[in-house]
Amino acid sequence: MSGRPSGWVQVAGLGPGDEALVTPQVQAALAEATDIIGYIPYVRRVPDRAGLTKHESDNRVELERATHALSLAARGARVVVVSSGDPGVFAMASALFEALEAGPVGWRDLDIRILPGITAMLAASARIGAPMGHDFCAINLSDNLKPWTVIETRLRLAARAGFSMGFYNPRSASRPHQFGQALAILREELPASVPVSFARNVSRPDERIVTVPLGQAQAEMADMRTVVIVGTAETRQVGRFYYTPRSLAQER
Amino acid sequence: MSGRPSGWVQVAGLGPGDEALVTPQVQAALAEATDIIGYIPYVRRVPDRAGLTKHESDNRVELERATHALSLAARGARVVVVSSGDPGVFAMASALFEALEAGPVGWRDLDIRILPGITAMLAASARIGAPMGHDFCAINLSDNLKPWTVIETRLRLAARAGFSMGFYNPRSASRPHQFGQALAILREELPASVPVSFARNVSRPDERIVTVPLGQAQAEMADMRTVVIVGTAETRQVGRFYYTPRSLAQER
Helix, strand or coil, rough: CCCCCCCCEEEECCECCHHHHCHHHHHHHHCCEEEEEEEEECCCCCCCCCEEEEEEEEECCCCHHHHHHHHHHHHHCEEEEEEEECECCCCCHHHHHHHHCEEEEEECCCCEECCCCHHHHHHHHHHHHHHCCCEEEECCCCCCCCCCCHHHHHHHHHHHHCCEEEECCCCCCEECCCCHHHHHHHHHCCCCCCEEEECCCCCCCCCCEEECCCCCCHHHCCCCCCEEEEECCCEEEECCCCEECCCCCCCC | CCCCCEEEEEEEEECCHHHHCCHHHHHHHHCCCEEEEEHHHHHHHCCCCCCCCEEEECCCCHHHHHHHHHHHCCCCCEEEEEEEEECCCCCCHHHHHHHHHHHHHHHHCCCEEECCCCHHHHHHHHHHHHCCCCEEEEECCCCCCHHHHHHHHEEEEEEEEECEEEECCEEECCCHHHHHHHHHHHHHHCCCEEEEEECCCCCCCCCCEEEEEHHHHHHHCCCCEEEEEHHHHHHHHCCCCCCCCCCCCCCC
């Protein structure tokens, strides 16, 4: 015996909501788990069964949740931390490694795996057409964890780079005005015709996707359940779809 | 009868290689298809069965392939265009809409769907830890479809924005020197300590992932089967993992 604990932690991406978007790899992890840890609505997506303990926690306690997962695994539990979308995209994977770094050195020998999932930005893109069909970026618009000035700079640089953009957490009740500022910056940097899509509850029964030109985009079109997709000056409409061509002929 | 053809086209993301990363949604589409169209190695991943016709095509004929798919669907076929990774990320979705725009207007009434998949950048990130745990971008380093100067500008802007970066098609036999130029630009813009991961054949049995500091990154570490992940000045190592923290305290 090596003394290495038999427990493990897998941080699993449940995708945007539709069970048909959960990978078999994630399903297998859920089937082998002794403990499920995560934000309440994600934990509730996992069916109850004998031998499975579910630990629901509220939003904004990512680090405590990650520490809990690692401490259970260190005692031999098989723990799945459930995350929406892809755990590596503005979700639980980074929090797990922050907790790992802050915790006992012995935790670093644990069997830890991140299981990718379909992230909301790419699920929304698929429904819209192919707005991220050229180079793109993803920005978390919440300033809970970084200064708003950094977000403003990133928006300008991304627009000048010609990236399509996916915005997570565009707007919440506690910061209703910042997304309007973000749109104002984009209007300074991009043509008013650039399509902006507001994709709410992608892949769920109440999915709603609205696309408008940047010049008509309003902050009120987004909330915390919305991912916002901004095209480029090259993004085109064909039928009901929007796509960014693979080619870029001219110098920028 | 509305006259709308009963055929359809679904552009399906097969993920990076491991069958456990193929979504049930994609599996269902493959099971219902009459025709599979795509690049040879992706078509060969789909098992033969009665009633299924497989159309293999070589690389770099994306537009012809997309036109073929739409024309078959217009005649009533149920066509799956198979794509690696996510079809919306440097893959077949944009090509399909380009073909749709160039083709007969009647094609725009076809039932067309894009089925998302696990893209190589995010599969690689999951294996590395959480290098895309903060804002990030994805850049196709091939200059087959855009001027190299645009790529250079995007690399500089992305570095100044503080994005983690994922590079697709970093290097090929026909353009062996450009990736070295890309690394030189990054070395001008970022600390030499920033981790750079070379992830080849992610999720396949012969997966190989090597992470080195930017100062030691060599162009020869990449080929066309490699996705390259570049962290930020904040990316940290803990045990065998690399992750970019969710928080950014300082102004940039």
